[in-house]
Amino acid sequence: MNEQQLRQRSGDQCELCGDGSELGVYSIPHSEGRGDTDILVCGRCRAQLEGGQPLDSAHWRCLGDSMWSPVPAVQVQAWRLLKRLSGETWAQDLLDMLYLEDDLRQWAEAGATVAEEERVVQRDCNGVELCAGDTVTIVKDLDVKGTSIVAKRGTAVRGISLTDNPEQIEGRVNGQRIVILSRFVKKTG
Template identity: 45%
Template sequence: MKLEELLLKRSENKCELCQSGEALSVYEVPPQSKSNEDNCIMICEKCLSQIENKEELDSKHWTCLSGSMWSEVPGVQVVSWRLLNRLSNESWAMDNLDMMYLDEERLEWAKSAGLENGTAAEFHKDCNGSILQAGDSIVLIKSLDVKGSTLNAKMGTVVKNIRLVENNTDQIEGKIEGQVIVILTKYTRKQGA
């Protein structure tokens, strides 16, 4: 039996995350060297596009993780853990994450999201280690002089709708007094975290 047929049978022709029956495909949970029924899951197009950051995370959609996180399928557990971490600014996601248990091997797999060529996954994190996402609001924990400008960003300033600087997890971009500036993540705290 082909892998796709096995997964469709196991999932009863539904997305293993949100239970949708539309536009299903096999998702290989990275990183992996050989696809099998433990490290591949059947998911819908909506879940796939949000997992792969092609679409913004819709926290209402992901409340389904409250059920899927209890799946016995290793791949579903790992993806659920990763998504709950990405949604850590939501109290329900943090509550679920606190309840969730992964053995050491699966936790290591879950934390290795984006491992390519043996390099660890990198995330933009604030001063407390909370993962920052594009569109988040942050608070400055230190007054900052903006290079090449007379602007001084005061401690406590809220910066809304941040952008992540690609290829540099120590920097984000945000608008202060109408000016887009680069801010070091170590001087930020995620609002609400």
């Protein structure tokens, strides 16, 4: 499809996030032998898709809407992005809801294997891989920068979130959401 046809199909909006600025054609990678593999994306989405910027998980919450697109290429790209963000609880929930026909799932998975190699992995003090939603225990008293809070050794942090940094996780301690270095926690559940 040419850009004009994509603009008509999408109503002059990014097919992933709905933004209307800096629109351009994006060809879904790893689409050998497929027909319609182009989608219309904004500059912000393109920068993250092409690796110029890290994935901003807050930006990609838009996939909750775009994953239901009737356009197969949009569905495949939404699946791939949700797979890369599956460390986030909300993304895993959306991925669990997204149904793709067998041929579309194979197409989506063909590009996901490359993305898996880029995946950031957080590990606790014992080298155990951490996942979003895990419960961890703090193994050392930690001063929380910018506050008077001290996260005490032995404090359980439930429902952690992962970050783009392999050395950091996020969790709620004493009612406040903080960033914690993963080397100072131990996975407990």
